[in-house]
Amino acid sequence: MQTYKAPLRDMRFVLNELHADAQPLPGLEDFTPDVADAILEEAGKFCTERLLPLNASGDEEGCRLENGVVRTPKGFPEAYRAFREGGWTAMGADPAYGGQGLPAGINKLVEEMICSTNLSFGLYPGLSHGAYQAIEGHASDELKAAYLPKLVDGTWSGTMCLTEPHCGTDLGLLRTKAVPQGDGSYAVTGSKIFISAGDHDLTENIVHLVLAKLPDAPKGVKGISLFLVPKFLPRADGSPGERNRVTCSALEHKMGIKASATCQMSFDDARGWLVGEPHKGLRAMFTMMNSERLSVGIQGLGAGEAAYQGAVAYARERLQGRALTGAKRPDLPADPILVHPDVRRMLMTIRAYNEGCRALGAWVARSLDVMEHHPDPAERRRAEDFCALMTPIVKALFTDLGFESASIGMQVYGGHGFIRDHGMEQYVRDARISMIYEGTNGVQALDLVGRKLPAHAGRYLRSFFHPVLAALDEAIDDDDLAPLAQPLSKAFGALQLATAHIAQKGLKDPDEAGAAATEYLRLFGLVALGYVWLRSAKVAHAALKAGTDERAFYEAKLTTARFYMERILPQVAGLLAAVKAGKGAMMALDEAMF
Amino acid sequence: MQTYKAPLRDMRFVLNELHADAQPLPGLEDFTPDVADAILEEAGKFCTERLLPLNASGDEEGCRLENGVVRTPKGFPEAYRAFREGGWTAMGADPAYGGQGLPAGINKLVEEMICSTNLSFGLYPGLSHGAYQAIEGHASDELKAAYLPKLVDGTWSGTMCLTEPHCGTDLGLLRTKAVPQGDGSYAVTGSKIFISAGDHDLTENIVHLVLAKLPDAPKGVKGISLFLVPKFLPRADGSPGERNRVTCSALEHKMGIKASATCQMSFDDARGWLVGEPHKGLRAMFTMMNSERLSVGIQGLGAGEAAYQGAVAYARERLQGRALTGAKRPDLPADPILVHPDVRRMLMTIRAYNEGCRALGAWVARSLDVMEHHPDPAERRRAEDFCALMTPIVKALFTDLGFESASIGMQVYGGHGFIRDHGMEQYVRDARISMIYEGTNGVQALDLVGRKLPAHAGRYLRSFFHPVLAALDEAIDDDDLAPLAQPLSKAFGALQLATAHIAQKGLKDPDEAGAAATEYLRLFGLVALGYVWLRSAKVAHAALKAGTDERAFYEAKLTTARFYMERILPQVAGLLAAVKAGKGAMMALDEAMF
Incomplete structure (x- = not known):
């Protein structure tokens, strides 16, 4: 259960x-x-x-x-x-x-x-x-008025139709066509795959946002436009009318998220309307992709939390063996496995990931709000820089850790985790997709090193480096925080070196940036988690000093912060070495020899 | 496909x-x-x-x-x-x-x-x-004569019946009973779960090896005996006769290995025979467990190889994007994804794991042969020490890496890996079990630090440390090998420090050994892979110098060795830090706060 x-x-x-x-x-x-x-x-x-x-x-x-x-x-x-x-x-x-x-x-x-x-x-x-x-x-006021209230109240739902059988990451290859009909509408024709919620029985209408090419489209990604294609064409009164020529031709059979309808969709002269400007569909789509990427990161955290709770429940109730230092529950035939250090290692690892990701995710979310609502344009820009920088990190890091956490949670159950009864194996299967969709985690890493690092001469980076430096400066002289600040300071040094390496080598040879990307993103992410753990510890110390009546909560925060700094953050050393190793051994192998 | x-x-x-x-x-x-x-x-x-x-x-x-x-x-x-x-x-x-x-x-x-x-x-x-x-x-000559030829020619098959619903790792808790019948046989009664091949339609008889307790059994693991319980009682002529009272009561629904029948088995006064001495069943079972553990390690390698081949095939054929340094195949609408550094990173990682594990596994297998066939008792003992030491490492390391490889292989496919069509997601689901059965990987780590390290005052260790030291001594002055020997030497230093840490702290406090176990095993395993990579490189250099006509093969070996040393082995730094961090942050959290 x-x-x-x-x-x-x-x-x-x-x-x-x-x-x-x-x-x-x-x-x-x-x-x-x-x-x-x-x-x-x-x-x-x-x-x-x-x-x-x-x-x-x-x-x-x-x-x-x-x-x-x-x-x-x-x-x-x-x-x-x-x-x-x-x-x-x-x-x-x-x-x-x-x-x-x-x-x-x-x-x-x-x-x-x-x-x-x-x-x-x-x-x-x-x-x-x-x-x-x-x-x-991006849409016209007319489209907004017709569709947004329905999407907001949930009577209609939406999809993103990007992928085609032969093209996923490389959208420049797409073949779906949109032909203007002279009445402001377009006839959209093509096949899309992997369309989540492409068809279902939850809402009275479904609004597809479809990438397609106009007849006069330039080649490649600069010739892609975005269209709104409803399943049912709205009547004048807003109710769903005539059935549009878009159908679900098949459902994908997947490893997980089986209750989510992943559809192959056929558009056969389906009626649609342009969203945004012609040939600028990718920009409009990326508005939604960036927000979706944060949400996909949160999926990783969600899986991690579910795995943690399931694993803790089992570790409390499963009796097996005795504590290595002598029986803890002599009244029972064996001790709960929670007494074993290796079981605690597993639980503490997931816990440190989850609470760290929650804190980091909340910071990014907070920055989204600042972007939108802060009265000071400089603050808004700083927040925007920060969100741009952190989006690929949150997406890739959280989903990698979420899948790892789901697998660790399953491991706590032993054989009982591999069978379906306890539901732990579902978390592993479900969590796996989040490392892939909305841009694979490898694509996120390329986004980080190829777009986000060089943007505006490294300006985005400052939105993260400055607060880290300030927090370290302050913490290093604080007796309570120094033991946590020291490993973070070392890890931050590794991040600075890795960044310099990529800035230098990657500028001359993009393969060098590509070769370092995944390890760099992980290094960056681990430092970012270290930073929020340091700040969390600061808050916890302050609460304890102020005589909080929730001592146990804040002490647990400090213990978990320590676990993170001592046992997880040191992985940055290996990551830095991998980044510095360069592309050599990666690109040297002759294609035929793979 | x-x-x-x-x-x-x-x-x-x-x-x-x-x-x-x-x-x-x-x-x-x-x-x-x-x-x-x-x-x-x-x-x-x-x-x-x-x-x-x-x-x-x-x-x-x-x-x-x-x-x-x-x-x-x-x-x-x-x-x-x-x-x-x-x-x-x-x-x-x-x-x-x-x-x-x-x-x-x-x-x-x-x-x-x-x-x-x-x-x-x-x-x-x-x-x-x-x-x-x-x-x-362990069985009597009579049982051997009756059962072994049938198991060998495959007309009969076998099982290992250990686990019960309430006891897996802690076999001392088991409840299955065996009551002597006065005719040399026993009546075996109890429920077993997770029994692979417990029932099926492949053979004419199934021979269950069942752990159970005799009526006069001492408590705990010292009171466990091993019984042979056939599905059909053999007739005098050796053919399967009367149906024994053992049945498959249910099949488990699992994440993977779905074509393997994982059975719940009921023994209801089933007729069985003692194998080995009363109350010494665990010893007999462990004979088979150790060999099984090596085989389970090989399962991880098998998954890794399948994942590699599948991923390479796709990376060659999938066209998406252009090489970062300019189109490699301008004749095609896009380049094969094999040109991208991050795709190569994934493939090279699996490749380095696979070839390393194959080389290490072959060394252990070779030692099994030495154990059995070498004329020199000192050589036999050294080989036995080595196998004892490496068994938990091979089991845990290979299966961890095999699962990781399967997941990486799937990642190369993007969304096409998550759907069932290409079969990549099956590798992930199948590979996951090998981290659990025949002793979870956490149990392997405890076996390593708790039994194998301290045995005979560290004698087992020498069977590995000595060859590594000798190889490093030789390689460090060799111009070809020195670039590989340097990182290995550093990593071996980390292993020595970690070993000393565990020997010192773990002796006083077994929780300290338990807290370090998993990271220590991984550290050890990575160094062991580093050692076989160094030796592989030596062989490759020699072949190239001798003017082999398989240059491409040996050069690929050298490139992969370099990839391993530069990009994977440096992980030992983080692992050493985790080992040295001790049990503090792991054991400090109050049980109620999980």
Whole structure:
């Protein structure tokens, strides 16, 4: 049986203690800590009561394509209705379209809960939100008025149709065509694959955002346009009318997220409308991709949290062997496996990842809010730089660690983790996809070294390096924090060296940057987690000194910070060596010899 | 479509070039390089033609329990018959019982091929071999005569029945009872779970080796005896007679190895015979466990090789993007992804793991042969020490890397790896079990630090440290090898420090040894791979200097050695730091705070 309890205390910690500002951002004054608490509590309740019970059954049953219509697993339509009626589809949307205008800081925490309890379910509203953003950012007022309120209230849902059988990362190769019909609409024709929520029975209409080429399109990625193609063409009164010529031709059979309908879609002169300018579809799509990438990172964290809770529950209840230092529970036939150092190593590792990722994710989410709401343009720009820099890191790091955590959680169960009964193996299968979609983690690493590092002569980097330097300066002379600041300082030194290496070598030879990319991203990510752990420890020390009545919580924070710094962060040494090794051994092998 | 071609060239390299002896071991003179080649080639053919085509279909179909009988997937009974008729079940067995007396050095390479092409299939004969070893090592002559020839010719198969629902690692808790019947037989009663090949339709009889307690058994692990319980009681003429009271009560639903029948078994006054002495069943079981652990390590390598070949095939054929340094194939719409450094990083990583593990596994296998056949008792003892030391390392390291490789192989495919069509996701699901069974990898690490390091005042260690020191001494002054010897020397220094740390701290406090165990095992394993890579490079340099006509092969060996030393081995720095960090942050957290 899968188990989950929303980690509300830690969520409040990152939201109200770690990243709290002296005063709320203009326009977000209503979202006081009390309001945030109430929202998180309610979300936790919904996820635990409605989504978690459908997680294993949804995986078991999967989706079916029947007479051209996709059926989601038992219970999904009812859960979606409750989700919609609870207003959860409107969370992050603009009040102008019926949204609740929730800060990203809160929104991303709710997303984490959804991903922990039912990742497959979460993809349906998740994709809608992506579609919402692309339309909101780039479509005409007419399209906005017709589609956004429906996406916001959740009666309609959205998709992103990018991938084709022969092209995924390299969108320049795509073949889907859009021909102007003279009435402002376009006839869209082509095949798309891997379309999440491409068809399903949860909403009365589905709004596809489709990349396609106009007849006069230049070659490559500069000739791609974005189109809005609804499943049903809206009538004048806004209700879904005539069926459009877009169909789900097949469902993919996948390793995981089986309750998410991953569709092959056929567009056959389907009627669509241009979103944004001709040939500039990638820009519009990337608006939504960046936000989606953060959300995919959060999926990794969600998996990690679910794995942690499952593993802890089992480690408490499974009796096997005796503590190496003598029986801890002589009243029982054996000790709970939680007494064994190696089991604790596994649990502490996931815990350090989760709390670190939650703190880092909350910082990025907070920066999204600053970007949008801060009155000072310099602050907005700094926040934008920071989000641009951290997006690939959050996406790749969190999903790598999420998958690793799911696998560790399973390992705690031994053989009982490999069989389906406890649900741990589902977390491993589900978590694996997040390392792939919305740009593989290798593509994220290339984005980091190829675009984000060199942008504006390294300006993005400063949005991270400056706060780290300031925190280290302050902590190194603080008796409480120095033991944590020392390993971080060393790791940060490694990051600076690696950055210099890439800046120097990569400029001359892009293969050098490419060869270093994945290890550099991990190095960067581990330092970023180290930084939020240092700051978390600072908050915890302050609370303990102030005589908090939650000593156990803050002491656990300090123990976990120490675990991270001592046992995980030192991996940066090996990563730096790999970065410095260069492309030599990687590019030398003759193609024929692979 | 899954793809496989037996890596015969590399197998010949480890067998005939890397671990070749000046003269063959007495009793193994017949297995000349030519004979070995012929066997490997034949095995490769069988695996590719008969086992690989059933791998994906077997996974899709799984096993079924029908009217108390387990049905394996379509094609499995026919493939097993061909396997048996080809003499493959007899490979490693004693000619006295109809076996072929194949050296372990060859045998383990054949096992690798089986695991690459169809891990589920391989478990059926694999378990039989374990049963063979336990009976051969510990049973009475009468039982040997009755059962061994049948296990060897494959008409009967075997199982290991250890685990019960409440006890896996801690066998002291087991509840299955064996009551003497006065006629030399015992009535065995109890429930066992996770029994691979517990029931199936491949053989005419199944021989269960069952751990159970006699009525007068002392408590705990010192009260466990081993029993042989056949599915059908043999008649006087040796044919299967009366049905014994042992049944498969259910099949487990698992993440992977779905074509392997993982059974819940009920023994209900089933008739059995004692194997070995009363209350000394664990010793007998461990005979078979140690050999099984090496074989499970080889499963990891098998998965890694399959993942590599699948990933390379896709990287050659998938066109996406252009090389960062300019188009490599302007004649095509895009370059094959093999041109991208990050794709090469993934492929080179798996390749370095595979070839390293194959070389290390071959060394251990060779030592098994020395243990058994060398005329010099000192050599035999050294080989035995080495096998004892390396068993947990091979089991845990190879399976960790095999799972990682399978996941990397899938990543090369992007979204196409997550769907079932290409078969890459099956490798990930199948490979995951090997980290768990035959003792979880955490248990292997405890075996290493708790039993193998302290044994005979560190004598086992010398069987590895001495050859490493000798190789480093020689290589450090060799211009060709020094660039590889330097990082290995540094890594070996880290291993020595980590060993000293554990010897010192772990002696006083077993939790300290437990806290360091997993990282120590990995550190040890990476150094061991570094050592075989150094030796492989030495062989390659010699061949190139001698003017070999296989330059490309040996140059690829050198490139891969360099990749390993530069990009993977430096991970030891982080592992040493983790070992030295001690148990503090791991054991400090209050149980209630997890």
